[in-house]
Amino acid sequence: MAVKQKTVAESHAITGNEAVAYAMRQINPDVVAAYPITPATEIVQIFSNYHADGLVDTEMVLVESEHSAMSATIGASAAGSRAMTATSSQGLLLMHEMLYVASGTRTPIVMPVVNRAVSAPLNIHCDHSDTMGSRDSGWIQLYGENAQEGYDNLIQSIRIAEHPDVMLPVMTMTDGFITSHGMENVFLLEDEEVQAFIGGFKAAYPLLDTDNPVTFGPVDFTDYYFEHRRQVFEAMVNAKQVILDVAKEYERLTGRSYGFFETYRLDDAEMAIVVLSSAAGTTRFVVDQLRKQGMKVGMLKLRVFRPFPATELVEALKHVGAIAIMDRADSLSGEGGPVGAELRAAFYNEEKRPKAVNYIYGLGGRDVTIHHIESVYKDLANILETGVVGPTVRHLGVRE
């Protein structure tokens, strides 16, 4: 059944943080434990207004640090409640220890994260160093291009996290300030639609069910630890199908389609940029401009970084002559960023693969302009023309 597309006049002009907070209200979690940090502060601030106005049934726990916020959220989730928090940058870093406890204990927490650079030097603006640093923590990661995707991803994440085949925490990202504080048109669902979509949460082993006592967090030495980590691997693999199934169902509700990634004019492209989050929007604009000039350019916007959809990415990109993989974070391996490393690794056993270069861009909120993106496509055109890849790691928009 085709969904009736809403007209733009039915959209709401709100910021990314407002959209995320609105989704949290509609989700109406049992527990929110949080500690504010720029640029995610507004999410919990707006949510606490909803709480004060009696619009949610949530138990709010105001804690003294992000480490405590994540700890309390894990406890609440283990107790059997639907638990959420939100953070950014240094806050996520302070949670780092507990992120692994959340995934290892299989608590299906959902956490919006507003991407921000990490210290030092001190910076409050957007890059992806914070969440890319959490990529091995066993959390599912969804990156959103704009406020709409921040809203849509958050609602879908509840279903993904709580699916019995998954039972892993999910973090959903929006770009700091660019998306979090930028006002855009956002199409919002009705509260009842969100509730019907997410359904109720019933924990398999709620800690507060004293009639059926369970032991959480036992010591797990050489005899069992490996098996439990093997289960997390399996859950992450399972998440792929669940992410697609949930997206399909969400599309039936909203008309907006989601997958592991979005391809844009990629089918016949000779050159492509692989990028995630807000810079994908600017890239889409440049693709249209360059197509008018006859350049066969395309884009792949990655939404799901964990689990990493390696097979699907290879399938989508193997026909392309040259790709530029954009990283708004540096792994400081001396070999580029995390998306660059993983995507190139995905191609390792392929006979046919594009020439690939990795760009570090936009660190600390450095603006990514139309000219920057154009220059990347021109670099790719040059690689195709000469057959010479040149430096595989490049820095876009940095002063020499």
Next chain:
Amino acid sequence: MSAGEKVITNPVKANAGWKELPIGGIIPQGGTARGFFTGGWRSLTPVWDAEKCISCLQCWIFCPDMAIQVEGGKMVGIDLDYCKGCGICAAACPPRTAAIKMVNEGA
């Protein structure tokens, strides 16, 4: 605790593979410590003198396991299955009472 109460039917099969284990390290049962005998770790053994004991229960409060046996509010003995010989009970016992002494195992 009777010998029967110490037998735990562990819902987690010994040496189960990852497909069989409950996820997240969860043990879907409470009180499983009853089946875990830390007494095997012991090199010093507490010896309790019932005559001196005033049942202040400081030893019961501080025992990190469940070795101190109490009935009707009175200290009645030490269950060595759960005593790893740490000596905290002897240290917690009031000096003028000194009802618990640690002795070398086998001495």
Next chain:
Amino acid sequence: MSVQTLAAQEAQVGLSGEAGELIEIRWHGRGGQGAKTAALLMGEAAAGAGRYIQAFPEYGPERMGAPVVAYNRISMKPISLHCSIENPRYVAVLDTTLAGQIDFTAGIPDGGVLIVNTGWTPAEARANLGVSNPTIRVFTVNAGVIAQETIGRPIPNTPMLGALNRVAGLIDLDSLLTSVRHKLELKFRGRPEIVDGNVEAVRRAYQEVQGE
């Protein structure tokens, strides 16, 4: 050129967004003058009128009096650009005393528009602000005075919103007033005099803005 003629002309060539062109606006002010709020109000009003919009401030150290820049994008088509705006067709200046530190005309394309909060005539503003590109059209409105008289405080953002919409022919006055009232009623619950004052400020500036 009279304001009416200009708006009519732009509507004809589609600058008001009817033909799908992307309209970009830059707001200059000082912390406390409401440049960011003006951009948000503009965005909300345009969205209500069925436009795709963006409104975003440039974030720096936030303090009263510091230079503030905010932006809008408005289009009939979805907007995917997420970079800052380099070549705004419309620039609104809330405070001319920033002139020593900021080049208001930076990046304005030929035929672009500068709208200034001042008591100067447009010709005086052109001369005093050193607008050297003759194709840039200058408009003025005494937004500070209008705000003082209607709101009781010299916060020039809402009158500048009225002036900009008149000049750019973006959305009609009634829709604008309805949207501003709605937004401010949420912000100033229980203080109708502030809401009424701002709505009146928008209306007056819409009428009083002058072209060269």
